[in-house]
Amino acid sequence: MYQDKTLVCRDCGAEFMFTAGEQEFFAEKGYHDPVRCRECRNSKKNARREKVSYHAVCAECGKETEVPFIPKNDKPIYCSECYARMRNR
Numbered sequence: 001m002y003q004d005k006t007l008v009c010r011d012c013g014a015e016f017m018f019t020a021g022e023q024e025f026f027a028e029k030g031y032h033d034p035v036r037c038r039e040c041r042n043s044k045k046n047a048r049r050e051k052v053s054y055h056a057v058c059a060e061c062g063k064e065t066e067v068p069f070i071p072k073n074d075k076p077i078y079c080s081e082c083y084a085r086m087r088n089r
């Protein structure tokens, strides 16, 4: 059976617990052992979410969307779905 074990975070070097329950879960999913502590994993996730994006309204369907640049009034903004549809036309 699984036993709690202590791993060392690759990013900050802190020791963290990889519990038996987590090991079972990871093994079930076929994941590799975690290499980062919870804090580093969380801060990584937050960093990704902080990607700059601006609110815009799709000129095609009127749905709210986010774009990685400042929307300009002289250029219509499309949501990703409409954009993909128009490119495939």
Ligand SMILES: [Zn+2]
Pocket (backbone or CB within 6 Å): 009, 010, 011, 012, 013, 014, 036, 037, 038, 039, 040, 041
């Ligand atoms: Zn860490």
Ligand SMILES: [Zn+2]
Pocket (backbone or CB within 6 Å): 058, 059, 060, 061, 062, 063, 078, 079, 080, 081, 082, 083
């Ligand atoms: Zn749209």
